[in-house]
Amino acid sequence: MPPAVAIAMATQGPALRAVYATGSVEPVHWAKVGPSLRARITEVLVEEGQRVSEGQAMARLDNREAVHRVEEAEARARFAEEELARIRTLVARDIAARASLDRAEAEARAVRAAAEAARRRLDDYVVRAPADGLVLRRDAEVGEVVDTPAALFWIGEPRPLRVTAEVDEEDIAQVREGQDVLLRADAFPGRVLTATVAQITPKGDATRKAYRVRLALPEDTPLLIGMTVEANIVLRRTEDAVLVPPAAVRDGRVFVVRQQVVERRTVELGIEGPRAVEVRHGLARGEAVVLDPPTGLADGQAVRLRP
Numbered sequence: 001m002p003p004a005v006a007i008a009m010a011t012q013g014p015a016l017r018a019v020y021a022t023g024s025v026e027p028v029h030w031a032k033v034g035p036s037l038r039a040r041i042t043e044v045l046v047e048e049g050q051r052v053s054e055g056q057a058m059a060r061l062d063n064r065e066a067v068h069r070v071e072e073a074e075a076r077a078r079f080a081e082e083e084l085a086r087i088r089t090l091v092a093r094d095i096a097a098r099a100s101l102d103r104a105e106a107e108a109r110a111v112r113a114a115a116e117a118a119r120r121r122l123d124d125y126v127v128r129a130p131a132d133g134l135v136l137r138r139d140a141e142v143g144e145v146v147d148t149p150a151a152l153f154w155i156g157e158p159r160p161l162r163v164t165a166e167v168d169e170e171d172i173a174q175v176r177e178g179q180d181v182l183l184r185a186d187a188f189p190g191r192v193l194t195a196t197v198a199q200i201t202p203k204g205d206a207t208r209k210a211y212r213v214r215l216a217l218p219e220d221t222p223l224l225i226g227m228t229v230e231a232n233i234v235l236r237r238t239e240d241a242v243l244v245p246p247a248a249v250r251d252g253r254v255f256v257v258r259q260q261v262v263e264r265r266t267v268e269l270g271i272e273g274p275r276a277v278e279v280r281h282g283l284a285r286g287e288a289v290v291l292d293p294p295t296g297l298a299d300g301q302a303v304r305l306r307p
Contacts, residue, residue, distance in 0.1 A: 002302040005290045007257050008245050012285040015241035015271040015278040018182070018232035019174055021213065023165030025227045030156025031131060035061060036124040038147040041140055046153070048138050052129040058153055059140050063125035070122060073115035080108040133157055136225060161223060163195055163215040165231050169204055172211040176200075180234040181215050185227055193221060197233060236271065243276040248289040255290040255297060256283070257305070262290060264299035 039061035046058045087104040127140075133155040140152035163183070167175055181195040198216035205211070215231060217223060248254050252269065255262040270278030283289070290297070297303075 027156035
């Protein structure tokens, strides 16, 4: 009795070969803003969504000890200036040696410089905007003790946006600037969004074994800052490819069913995916192929179709 086989029809549709990556949405122009030193926040001056200018104060830190140090340094500077004036008078009257005047001038310069440096350091207790932009996020509250690694604010422009993605080092050689990218985001289920490869970092991360790739988003993208996405960087696309299930292909051959007789054909395969395989040559749309051909199935053998 002829063996019973299951069949599938060769279909026509798009075939896509792509490099997979994951990433997150961020502004093209943005910056983290943090403190220059460890201190307690005494005042927060901006809110999320507020536009700021370069140099604008965004938060103030507790500077009381620093103010005391400035007052002390300025008192020393005043004393050194008074001492210098006294010694100059003594030298002019030949009561003191010239060397004592040189020492007094050097001391006065030193304490004056220390006082100026202490005054400049007071500005470290003000967190300022490094550039013009919108306050995208605020993570600063009055009373918190913050240190230099902390990011108190994120500022930038809400448009344009990009995706910063990581591509495995095994795939990076296939990625080129200008390639189309298809995106999927949990926030938009069932919807395919688009992007373009804009930049590939020249140096990879040896620990993560990945390269950073920037994907430019269109102006009308619905994605929001901070969203995570899955990206497929398109290497090759065929819109009208002949497709068969992977189970129909064995060792580069398929079994075509005609009038319940199989014909073994060698085919040239293209893009191979988990759900479909592209057949570039050797098969036409609408032809029936055997799924999971049984062992021993031969060219010209009769078969029965499973119901």
